[in-house]
Amino acid sequence: MLKNDLIAKNPMGAFSRDAEGNEVARMGLVIARPGLGKTAILVQIALDSILRGKQVVHVSVGQNIEKTKAWYDDILGDISAQAKHDEMEELKLSVRRNRMIMTFNASTFSRPKLEERLNDMIYQDIFRPCCMVIDGLDLARVERRMLEDMRDLQREANMSIWCSGVIEREAQAAVIASQTLPAPCDALGDLFDTVIMLHPESGDESKIFLNVLKDATNRMAPGKSLRLDPTTMVVWGATA
Amino acid sequence: MKKDLEKVRNIGISAHIDSGKTTLTERVLYYTQKIHAIHEVRGKDGVGATMDSMELEKERGITIQSAATYCTWKDYDINIIDTPGHVDFTIEVERALRVLDGAVLILCSVGGVQSQSITVNRQMSRYKVPRVVFINKCDRTGANPKRVTAQVREKLGLNAVPMQLPIGLESELKGVVDLVTMKAVYFEGDNGEKIREEAIPAEMQAEADAARETLLDAVSMFSDELMEAVLEGSPSEEMIREAVRKGTLSMEFVPVLIGSAYKNKGVQSLLDAVNAYLPAPSEIKNTAFDLDKGEEEVILESNPNKPLVCLAFKLEDGRYGQLTYIRTYQGTMKKGDTIVNTRTGKKAKVGRLVRMHSNEMEDIESAGPGDIVALFGIDCASGDTFTSPDVNMSMSSMHVPAPVISLSISPVDNKAQGNMSKALNRFTKEDPTFRTFVDHETSETIISGMGELHLEVYIERMKREYGAEVSVGAPQVAYRETITQRADFNYTHKKQTGGSGQFARVAGFIEPLEEGNYEFVDSIVGGVIPREFIPSCDKGFAASLEKGALAGFPVTGIRCTINDGAAHSVDSSDIAFQLAARGGFKDGYLRANPVLLEPIMKVAVEGPSEFQGSVMGSINQRRGMIIGTFEEGEYTVVEAEVPLAEMFGYSTVLRSLTQGKAEFTMEFAAYRQVPRNVAEGVIAAARKAAQEKK
Known part of the structure; x- marks a missing residue:
């Protein structure tokens, strides 16, 4: 019960499946100014797959395992505060089973390194991720080459890859107005199928919106906006 | 003899396994002239380190029991407790920390913050113990104290700032730059006993200036006086030390020292730091509960003239009879005094009073506040409070974790039978994590403890110290049941x-x-x-x-x-x-709907990246759940949760999988439900065993 409910509330569900419910692999990007909830959205993306029994790799660049784990625990605790004890335990168990955290130092993160660590698991059939979220990449510094590598990996492995990127606070208004990517992401925009932005309503920081800037797969029309719960990043109103 | 309490330090040395705690203690004893020759933990002379007095400790090169010792450095009296690094003996660390005022957390300059360092740090935080960090083994290939300091900040969440810079690293390690005095310090002579201070080498000046600035920035928070002096550009050494001390005592700052105990570098500076930055007994707030006033909390004063309050934190049954280690908090205990055990209300007379130095001891007449001494012939349990007859106070006890593994033992002959029960009687008294009971249905003696090594050591000790040869059943996981x-x-x-x-x-x-x-x-x-x-x-x-x-x-x-x-x-x-x-x-x-629960261990396997695949495969085969992987220099660490039942003999498997290059640590994480298919097997086996015994 709890699971289905959470799947339905997940704002990112629309991106992971097509109208018939088949998995859609894509390369996605979440941008927002600092502190709005990029990591929380990435966790929601991961949960969307995990709750449907798929496996997810959570790559954390520059953060440790404990902190990353804490993100999941906090968000799970918040969205299912009303849930029964045993249902909650089962939920936590499926998260532990289907999530793998990999942390990297910012200076050493590269596709060969990532692949080396991924392949070890995939060849032995320990873990078969259908989705990977990458948190903590610095888009202003990252080499285009690296993202192209990721794009290739995404296509070859036929899995979804979602990255997060920070934009300047000042750039936010211009992006909302123009619905185009701000610098420094604009030069990288072509590598992503989907780009979404998180932003608060002007003047009211407690209202957070998810705004679709680009979606090459046409699951959500560009310009579409969805209000989210600011602490858990689930669709607003669904958590009553 | 009246002691200046300001000049007493009760410190512990704890760290991850094999970080060099005992090696460091050996050096400390040498420099403070307690011993006159250095013996290595696994030295060629076969003597073994002074603090590893148990035969088994010398043989295995590990510390099993924490040993207390006492030394004098620059007229400060230092009581040191050297604790075991292995997680199976965690109670030893736990009870040492309970009675200590300060601690030295040792980290390996190559291994950095390892899983057990995190556990130890958590224990230190639980007992609010101010600490200094000593980054040891800077002479080893791959030493990187800078990276380790960063890890301390990130993984342990401590505000750690270097007090020293290394001069050269790895085999080139020559000495350290002291950022307080701004001098280069070299340790010379056969055993590094000669200290030579010189100007900072020219090529390091810029680096030293920058590091000093970081240090001053960090500590001027704790002293307005220093802050002003820094702005005026003339902070004195005294002011800096004062501020570092303040920060350390408030647990908001952790000084980081470096060196190599094995190569005799930096140990004296560490002793200076212990004197300068760690608290005297009077600076730590200790409380007790006044049982006459409805368990009201009272603050104990380090006043030798107040009524006595002390805590028995460790029992040892040696060749001289039962020895009780005691830490006095308030008042004075003299030979011939009458003291009361608060828990039992029984009175006892203080007979022989000694100061311990590993397995040798020194008779003393009295012990004042802050002392760690041992008493003979007192009957009590670990964690009991003793007071003078005129007060009725009790101190809070220590945290004792529940045992996770058990096995059945049976004596091989009649002689062993008696000896075994003698041994068990003593071990359970000494170690609250070691339990024993007789299963009434099967009439078997079951011992349980914190891990395979823990039980193995006790079985070995039974044989050696008591001549009790026993045959041992297969290790059993301490399963539990619950309803859903x-x-x-x-x-x-x-x-x-x-x-x-x-x-x-x-x-x-x-x-x-x-x-x-x-x-x-x-x-x-x-x-x-x-x-x-x-x-x-x-x-x-x-x-x-x-x-x-x-x-x-x-x-x-x-x-x-x-x-x-x-x-x-x-x-x-x-x-x-x-x-x-x-x-x-x-x-x-x-x-x-009852279900079976089993202990799940948090396992961290650390090894070269090329073995990561086989390590993960081995964990997967053991019903393990891999939580994640992270990098640690050249190594990759796989963190996982694995049922204890599947971990028996893992060290052998891991060794052969990785050519001996990977190592693992594990500690208890939680009790979780056993998957149905496995549970059926366990239940069937348990029922069958019960049937057979009947």
Whole structure:
């Protein structure tokens, strides 16, 4: 019960499946100014797959395992505060089973390194991720080459890859107005199928919106906006 | 002899396994002229380190029991407790920290912050122990104190700032730059006993200036005086030390020192830091509960003239009889004094009083506040408080983790039988994490503890110290049972065999309890069960928890509520209600969907990246759940949760998988439900075993 409910509330569900419910692999990007909830959205993306029994790799660049784990625990605790004890335990168990955290130092993160660590698991059939979220990449510094590598990996492995990127606070208004990517992401925009932005309503920081800037797969029309719960990043109103 | 309390330090040395705690202690004893030659932990001379006095410790090159010692450095009296690094002996660390005022956390400059360092750091935080960090083994290939400091900040969340810079690293390690005095310090002579101070090498000047600035920035927070002096550009060494001390005592700052104990570098500076930055006994707030005033919290003063309050933190049964280690907090204890054990109320006379130095001892006349000494011939348990007869106070006890593994032992012959029980008697007294009991159904002696090594060491000690040869069963995981749903019961106990019979009816329900082991709820209204029999029901339920009906393991996490019942004016009795409660429990238990729980261990395997695949494969085969992987320099660490039942013999498997290049640590994480298919096997085996023994 709890699971289905959470799947339905997940704002990112629309991106992971097509109208018939088949998995859609894509390369996605979440941008927002600092502190709005990029990591929380990435966790929601991961949960969307995990709750449907798929496996997810959570790559954390520059953060440790404990902190990353804490993100999941906090968000799970918040969205299912009303849930029964045993249902909650089962939920936590499926998260532990289907999530793998990999942390990297910012200076050493590269596709060969990532692949080396991924392949070890995939060849032995320990873990078969259908989705990977990458948190903590610095888009202003990252080499285009690296993202192209990721794009290739995404296509070859036929899995979804979602990255997060920070934009300047000042750039936010211009992006909302123009619905185009701000610098420094604009030069990288072509590598992503989907780009979404998180932003608060002007003047009211407690209202957070998810705004679709680009979606090459046409699951959500560009310009579409969805209000989210600011602490858990689930669709607003669904958590009553 | 009147001691200056300001110049007493009670410190502990703890760290991850093999970081060099004992090696460091050996150096400390040498420089403070307690010993006159250095023996290495695994030295070629075969003597073994002074602090590893147990034969087994010398052989295995590990510390099993924490050893207390005492030394003097620049007229400061330092009591040191060297603790074991292995997680199986965690109670030793736990009780050492309970009585210490400050600690040195040793980290390996190559290994950095390892899993056990995190555990130790957490324990230190629990007992609010101010600490300094010593980054050891800077002479080893791959040493990187800078990276380790960053890890301390990130992984341990400590505000750690270097007080020194290394001059050269790895095999080139020559000395350190002291950022307080701004001098280069070299350690020369055969054993590094000659200290030579010089100007900072020119090529390091810029680096040293920058590091000093970082240090000043960080510590000027703790002293306005220093802040002003820094702005004016003339902070004195005294001011800096004062500020570092303040920060350290408030636990908001951690000074980082570096060196290599093995190569005799930096140990004296560490001793200076212990004197300068770690607290004197009077600077730590210790509290006790006044039992005469409803457990009111009282602050203990380090005043030798106040009534005595001290804590027995460790018992040892050696060749001289029972030795009780005691830390005095308040007052003075003299030979011939009468002291009272608060827990039992029993009085005792202080006979022989000694200061311990590993396995040698020194007789003393009295012990004042802040002292760590040992008493002879006092009967007590670990964690008991002793006071003078005029007060009635108790100190809080230590955290004792529950054992996770057990095995059955049986003596090989009659002689061993007696010796075994003697040995067990002593071990359980000394070590609260080591338990033993006789399974009444099978008449087997079961010992349980914190890990394979823990039990192995005790079995070995039984053989060596008591000549008790035992045959050992396979290690058993300490399974537990719990229920997953509510179930009602209604049970009548009736017996009519002539004379007065037995009658009691108990009804109610059992349900899962989210936190805690057991709860009893009395919802009886209208006195259908007379008041005096309510505790009998409680007792009956509690007794049922010892052995669950599923597979005979202890039951946890259960709430028993009674809401109805009946009594008979003549035939009802305490025992009748106890039996009725047991019957009710049994009646409800199997319908409450009982499940088996098993201990899950948090396992971290560290090794070269090329073996990561095989490591993960091996964990996967063991029903392990890989939580994640992270980089640690050239190494990759795989973090996973694995059932303890699957971890037996893992060290051998890991060694052969990785050519001996990977190592693993594990510690207890939680009890979790055993998957159904596995549980069936465990239950069947437990039932079969019970059948056979009958």
